Amino acid sequence: MLNVEHIGIAVNSLEISVPLFEKLLHTPCYKREEVTGEAVQTAFFQQGSTKIELLEATRPESPIARFLDKKGEGIHHIAFEVADIEAEMKRLQEEGFVLLSETPKRGADNKLICFLHPKNTNGVLIEICQEIR
Numbered sequence: 001m002l003n004v005e006h007i008g009i010a011v012n013s014l015e016i017s018v019p020l021f022e023k024l025l026h027t028p029c030y031k032r033e034e035v036t037g038e039a040v041q042t043a044f045f046q047q048g049s050t051k052i053e054l055l056e057a058t059r060p061e062s063p064i065a066r067f068l069d070k071k072g073e074g075i076h077h078i079a080f081e082v083a084d085i086e087a088e089m090k091r092l093q094e095e096g097f098v099l100l101s102e103t104p105k106r107g108a109d110n111k112l113i114c115f116l117h118p119k120n121t122n123g124v125l126i127e128i129c130q131e132i133r
């Protein structure tokens with residue numbers, strides 16, 4: 001795996017959290033994007049070589065809505081960049097990790113993504129992502 005591509009943070013309201021993170025990081029949000037497949041609205045901040053991804057649920061069945069109901073706002077996942085997502089998914093599966101999709105899905109910010117179940121990764125939800133070239 002390559003660098004930490006982004007850290008995902010679940011929030012109740014982007015309207016409230018985007019200005020908060022703009023003040024905190026002293027940098028503007030560079031992109032907002034809805035990903036309907038994940039039922040989320042996102043907002044991105046570049047921070048050095050990595051990014052902060054704020055996530056608001058767009059539907060009650062969104063994984064973000066379920067997370068907020070159970071745990072409240074906070075760090076939701078860590079995303080690692082990979083060079084070849086299909087090869088990395090195969091490697092991780094062979095190592096015994098549980099992939100949450102059989103094939104890569106379309107993510108935000110021009111990425112293909114796949115998640116690993118947190119029950120096999122010490123309770124941390126891991127995303128792997130590959131830039132769409």
Ligand SMILES: CC[C@@H](C(=O)O)C(=O)SCCNC(=O)CCNC(=O)[C@H](O)C(C)(C)COP(=O)(O)OP(=O)(O)OC[C@H]1O[C@@H](n2cnc3c(N)ncnc32)[C@H](O)[C@@H]1OP(=O)(O)O
Pocket residue numbers: 008035038040042053055063064066067070075076077079100106107108109111113115117118123124125127
């Ligand atoms: C914007 C697109 C993309 C990007 O390009 O970056 C994203 O980041 S999308 C982000 C949102 N999408 C996802 O999270 C997809 C992957 N997640 C899932 O498929 C599910 O959330 C899940 C991890 C399989 C859990 O779903 P489910 O089993 O339906 O929910 P439960 O609420 O019952 O949880 C079961 C179990 O898992 C624990 N859990 C859930 N979420 C997390 C989390 N983010 N981090 C750590 N642990 C998590 C939850 O607490 C439950 O544990 P127990 O209570 O001990 O059973």
Ligand SMILES: [Co+2]
Pocket residue numbers: 006008053077079127
């Ligand atoms: Co993410």
